[in-house]
Amino acid sequence: MPKGAANKEFDIRWKSQIKKGLIEYIIMLLLEKQTFYGYDLIDKIRTMSHIEIAEGTLYPLLNRLKKDGLVTSRWQEMESGIPRKYYTLTPTGKAQIELMNAYFTEIGFSLKKIKEFQP
Amino acid sequence: MPKGAANKEFDIRWKSQIKKGLIEYIIMLLLEKQTFYGYDLIDKIRTMSHIEIAEGTLYPLLNRLKKDGLVTSRWQEMESGIPRKYYTLTPTGKAQIELMNAYFTEIGFSLKKIKEFQP
């Protein structure tokens, strides 16, 4: 057990940086299973991963995915309540997920190798 | 097998984003095992992970770690060749690594859960 305390500000910054790209991946993994609307994605990810996603992060992100042809969206009028914008993964999005899965697997192997590395 | 091809530009951007924070973690994992100098870290990480780190990424990163008290550095004159700046993890750095390990473990569990999720 190290005696020094960790650097709290560094930790906050680092965790924010780690989310870059990761959130995009998680959202696509979920959209691979079913359609979601934005507000629901935030809630789903919070309960499944304890990762908090700000709305100011999510909505621009979904627009990027759409612009890049990875998802499509359609408005859904509710019988009661506020209309929701549902997102669906495109074939391009599905192809992209395969690349992401492969990259994550590779990162997993690399981290394992590095952690087991003996000088 | 999806018919659509993935979005190449998106993939390049995404892989760059995934590196954010990850490179910092990998470097600290290596420095936990032994001291390294910058140029050697690039080479070590390339061979152990196939992740390319630009020099313009590494040197500012090492300076940040130093500024945040996670590493110390000392110049080492070589008998032959260019002097090297060796980096060593501080107790603060070691404490930070434990937080990072815990966070990565949590992310691993979350991804597993999300991948196994059935609607």
Place this chain on the structure above:
DNA sequence: GAAAATACCTTGCATAACTACGTATTTGTG
């Protein structure tokens, strides 16, 4: 009928990776 929750959105800031460049020394090659 006021507050909270739902559901969407935008603007501006901070951070980190990258490209491209610069410096200096040493090693390899024709």
Place this chain on the structure above:
DNA sequence: CACAAATACGTAGTTATGCAAGGTATTTTC
């Protein structure tokens, strides 16, 4: 022996993304 490549450090400016803080509008709850 000259010249290219490799070694080893560094900086400046660009770009992308997460986040805080703000906004609108409707619905539910107390």
